[in-house]
Amino acid sequence: MSGALVRVARRLFRRVARLRPGALIGEVLSRLTAVRSDFLQYPIIYYFHSTDEKESLATALPYLTRLAEEVSDSGVPAEIRLRSAMLRAAIDDLAATLEAHRENPPGLRPGSPSRPP
Numbered sequence: 001m002s003g004a005l006v007r008v009a010r011r012l013f014r015r016v017a018r019l020r021p022g023a024l025i026g027e028v029l030s031r032l033t034a035v036r037s038d039f040l041q042y043p044i045i046y047y048f049h050s051t052d053e054k055e056s057l058a059t060a061l062p063y064l065t066r067l068a069e070e071v072s073d074s075g076v077p078a079e080i081r082l083r084s085a086m087l088r089a090a091i092d093d094l095a096a097t098l099e100a101h102r103e104n105p106p107g108l109r110p111g112s113p114s115r116p117p
Contacts, residue, residue: 007054008024008027008028008031021071021080022077022079022080022083025067025071025080025083025084025087026083028064028067028087029083029086029087029090032064032087032090032091032094033090035057035094036090036093036094036097039094039097039098039101040097043101046098046101046105061091061094061095064087064091065088065091067084067087068084068085068087068088068091069088071083071084072084072085072088
């Protein structure tokens with residue numbers, strides 16, 4: 001799930017100054033949105049993670065956050081700044097989703113049949 005995101009994030013971070021950073025940011029944004037959607041649709045995956053650090057979502061997020069910050073300054077073309085803002089919003093949305101799962105674990109939501117009384 002997040003292994004592809006980690007690889008894309010690293011590739012994007014190394015190549016952001018090259019010819020098509022907007023397309024690469026768009027690709028990462030799409031994958032990050034898919035990861036969040038997976039957490040929302042299949043909350044059980046919250047409990048599973050890769051033991052390989054290179055495949056870890058926790059490894060990818062600092063790269064993505066740094067990327068979003070570095071390409072948001074005024075010296076960057078408007079299209080890239082816009083995609084950077086969209087990436088930052090997607091990171092924030094994913095963080096909020098993960099926080100909600102942490103505070104109220106899947107399967108233990110109010111009204112869930114498996115929730116203890």
